Structure formats: structure tokens, C-alpha cells
Amino acid sequence: MKKITLILTLVAGLFIFLSSCQKVEKDPVMDLNLSTPASFTSPESGTVLVLLLADSANPFVMNWNAATYSVSNDAAVPETNYTLQVGLADSNFVGAKELSNTKVLTYETIVYSLNNFLLSLGIPGDSTATIELRIISAISGAAQTSDTSAVITMTVTTFSPPVPPPPDETPHLWVPGDYQGWNPGAAPNVWSPANDGVYKGYVYYPEGGTFEFKFTAAPDWDHTNFGFGSEGTLSTDPGAGNLSVAEFGNYFLTCDTVNLTWTNEIRNFTLIGSFNEWAGDAELTWDNTNRMFTITMDFAAGAEVKWRANADWAVNFGDSGAGDNTLSQDGANIVLTDAGNYTLNLYLEKEVPTYEVIKN
Template identity: 35%
Template structure:
């Protein structure tokens, strides 16, 4: 017997000590799991380790994927006997859930037995290799319930910001950890509307129109027949719903209208001025003005069309000789109604991160910093698993979320859903409200440092 010199040290194993030897299953064994053999048993046997003396020995049966060198094996059994019995269902579950292998596919696996006794080094058997073809029933797919099959929707300038909502029944994948991907399909082409852990998702009509006319190359100002499809995904399975047809009467424009904001802060040059984008009857956007400055709104990148000047606070005039508005310095949100000749100017003193993923949870924003050179808001912060949104001035009047809860970059949506932070860590978050780039949308990017 090899006694330890200190309690925490283990003795060196001598030549006469023999590790355990697996006798069943044999090397090269193959198991094909099916719905009918889940209750069958796999009997694992081995010759006991020989320490030269009688000792209390615990045997642990480990299983791992070939070439993983048992870095994080599944524990099949632990016993003081030289045999262990486990069901085929348990082996199947370990391979899919613990070893993260795809269901209904063959996996190359390895087994070994580790002998452990107090005060001595562990003894490990030679590896026995084999294959297991896992099984998982297809389950039940999601079913699109809203909009109804064949429902018709019409996009107009007045309803660009209205929500186009998709809802569906939950899929049954045998787990509650399911992510749904919603796609808009025309013929053989498709575009992803978003991803969510819920059973509903909404995009505004402006985005829907762009997806159809811009991405899927359908005609503007026409009745387009498309289909909605929801894919339910777990860690091991993807299951698609049946296609659900809809008819969308598109708007004859791939991008919204624009209102230009020339002023003294950029030398009164309309064709290079920041723009506000049309959202229904309202033009909406953000402009950074580095000085207190006069400015106007123009309907074109020149002075030859309609330009809107200052009438009174909150009121515009089309009189081309009228004075301009005066605001600044700062980062402003402007909302302009060119029909009723009104406007709202909101100073954005800060943007911030908000949600359970942030240090302030839902109670207080983690501040971002405006970068004038890139016209972006940025923050580097420690985030935890949880929800993440973005809001201005530590309030909810101006807040944005995302359509795809899993995408590290994408379009910002006013009052949209929360991004799902999946891993604790240090992140850099960037918000861009640049309206000069196609497709004229506000964007976010999340970078794990």
C-alpha cells in the first residue's frame, strides 16, 4: 500500500498496480436508438482495479465524444461494484443534452472507467470506442395564427409606423428553451423578420415594405402574395411550420421620404445636410448641432422646392422668406408634420443602456457617450445574462429595442423588444442614427470584448 506523505498528496502508483479493464461493451460496439428501444438496458462491466490490497474503490463510468479527451465527459454511473446498468434512453439524453450532439445523427463516442480510492492516484481504464445513433421525435411545429391564412394588408404613407404582427402557437420540442425565427417567403427567396423566445413578433409596415420591395425584389404599388413561416429551434432540433399565405399591397417606394435639415451648423448646404425620414405623416430623426444655429427643413436637397421656416414655437411656415428655427448646441430629435406644419424638438442629453443585463437593471440607465466623429453613441460596460434595451434621457419617451433578440447587430425599433444577452462579460454597444445610408434605418451593434 502506498500511503500519502501529506493528507492532500497522493502516492505514486507502483508497477504492480493494475487499472480497471472494460469488458462490455466491446470496442466498436454500435447502438441505434429508436422510439421502441428506449427502455432497453446497456450493461457495462469491467475488471476491477488491482492495488495489491483490499481497498474501498469507487468506479466512475465516463462517456465523451471521440477526440474530446474526456475534457467534460458525461457521467454514466458511479458505483463500488464492477458493473453498471443504464437505459438506452439515458445514454441518448446524455449525448444530446450533456455532450451537445445533434439528434437523429450518429455520434462517435468513447467510454472509460476511472477507479478512485482515498490517498492514491486515480486509475483509468483503456478507452472503448463505439457509435450511438441518437433519436428524438420530431415534435409538433408552431402554427401561424395571425394573420389568418390569405389575410390582406395594405401599406400606405399614413400607416408606415403601424405594426404588422405575426403570432403562432408554441411548438413542442420537449423543452421550454425554444427560439422562433420568423421568415417572409416569396417563391424560393426569403428574408428573416426577426427571432424571439415569445410566440409573437411585430415589424412596422415601413420595414415590411422594404423587405418585400427591397430585399425580395417585389413590385411597389402592387398586390404581393407572400408566406409566413416560423422555425422553432432548440439546442438539438429545428422544426418549420407550414407556410401561411398573406397578401400585402405594397407602397410604391422602396425607401421613405426624406426631409433635409440645412443650417448654419453645416454652412446651409442642403444636398449634404442631415435628413429626417418619413414615418407616416411625420418626418422623424436625430441631428447633432455643434453650435447654437439657425436652420430650416427642405423637401429636397436644394432651395428650389418647399422649405419650412419658423412661425412660432412648435409651428412652421412654408414662407420661403421666413426666418429659420434656432436650436443647439446638442443632439436633437426632430419630429416634423409637414401637413399640419408643426414640429417637436427634443434635446437628447444622453442615451443609455437599460434592462436586467445592465448594472442598473430596469431602474437606471448605464450612460453612453456621443462620438461626434462617427455620429454614434457608445458604451463599454459589464453586462450579465438578461434583457437589454436603449433609451434617452434616463426616461421612456424615446426608447428603442430590436427585432431579433439574438442578433449582435441590426435595426433599432422604437419601443421594440429587448436584446437577449446570453453570456456575462464586457461589451461595447454602439447606436447609430445616421440617416444617410440605405436603407435609412437606425442601427445597433453589440461587441463582446
């Protein structure tokens, strides 16, 4: 028994001795004091750059050296992110704009795009200004590793781009949603007659759905889509949630793609006129197949009618006078010359609302 105990004691001691001789691995440590920021290699500071419309398609390239980091154990450094910022001279980069955000050591664009960027910075067309550039480098996901390059300056001369021709049709967005099977190609539109990024229009949401929808920049899901950002704001993130209205009904939507905001206002239309001495409102029926409001009733000869929203005159539609059955705010009364039974149809989901008068 003593012999067995002695053997076990020797084995245990040998194990402890061998364990104490093993190398203890430690996590790699980065010494931020030994890191170096990125540095421009081209263009050189003081470069004079004259941009010309004739050179619009020519390339413009910037290059820089990588930022370096000192890490123990020769550990691999995660990818470094480089943000290229441009500001006006002597602005201390207040109001600066981001020209590029990349993980490579170069930035390439064309002269026309660079000129447009400089105009967005506040430099007028056909003028000369001095700009400052810097690169902010940081290891992805580690903000504390951020470092800034030496600033370089450039003197740039811009050009005034030609005025683009007006679009062939009024710019518009599509409004697909649960109410129509989430099919952008078959969805109603909202319109921007001023081509200023603000789109407006009517959409009717029938009973029985979720009243959820999005705005899309094309009749598909492959381009920019505008979903829920926060209350009253939009997000272009492909994973953004759906927008929604509170209940069924006819809504006037506004989508501001510049400021990424949106609003909705319920506007339920009714018919008013001489048939009820302009003192009441006849309810309309929604035809979901034809996306229109309709009403059929008897009228006396010479009856006059208009449509208005929410039983109020703040929003009311009469004939525009253009002779094409278009409607306008505060337009003329619509006159039904002969007595009889009529069907009146109201089409709101258009760039310009229209109406139809059918004598039955």
C-alpha cells in the first residue's frame, strides 16, 4: 500500500512541475501610443485643381498610406476604416462633408461628381476656393482607435453644370401596401410637380387590412424604399419597418425625401350641392376595383354639385375649367343640365384629380 501511495505522489508532483513549465498565453495588447495615422500620398498639399465641364468624365483619384497599429504577439489587426472629410479652408472642418468611407487606400470618382460635391459644400459654380482634406482612420468597431491624418489643402476651381432638362413626366413615388398586396407596380402614386423631393397624393385604405405601406422610388423593391424611421420620419434602410395609418379611409399623404419626413391626413370626401341646398353631405361609395368614389342619385335640371373633404370647405373640388374633367381647389360648380338619374365618379389617386358624369 505504501508503494502505491509513493507512486501516486510522484505522478502528481511530476504533473504539477510540467504544468508550471507551460507558457501562459496572454491576449494581444494594442499600444495606441505607437499607432500612426493614415497619410496622403496624392495629391500633394497645395495642389491647384481646375475642373472643366469638358473633362466631366475624366477620373479623379486620391491615395493614402495605411494607418498602423502596434499589437503584441504579432496578432492580426482587424480591418481599418478610412473616412475622407473635406471642409472649407480655415473652417476647422465645421460644416465639413464626407467624401468617402472605405476600407481601401484609394478614392476614385469622376470630375463631374467631384464638382457636384464641391457645389454641395457651398462653393459656387465658376469660382475658386481653398479646401482642406483629412483622413480619419479607426479599426472597425473600435472607436477608441480613431486617429486623424495631417491636413492637406487644395485650391479648386469649379464649373456650373448645365441645367438638366425637365423630366418627361412629373416625378412620382409608388405606395405599395397591405391594402393592394404589396405590389409596387400596381400601387397608387404620390407626386412632386415642383421636382423638389416633396411628394403628395391621395391613397384610400379599405377596411380589413393592417393599413401598412411603404413609399418606393420605382415600381419594384430593387431601388430606394422609404419605411419607418421614427414617429413622422422615414428610413431608407432596406430593413426599415412599415409605415401605417390609423384606420380605414381616404388619406392625403406627404413624403419629403429630402428631410426624410412624412405626414398623413384623413380626407373623406362627400358630395354637396343644390340638391340638398348646400347644407348637407351625401356619402360616396368606394369602388376598390376602379380605385374611385362613386354615387348614383336623381338630380333636378340645372343641379350644381361639388366634392368636399370631411364635411368642410377647407378642401373642396370643382371643375378646373380646363375642359378635361380635371378638378381644382375651389373650382367651379359642376352643372347637370338635364333632370335625371346620374352616376358621379371621383378619381383622387391621380396627379390631378378628375371626375366623370354619367347620365343613366
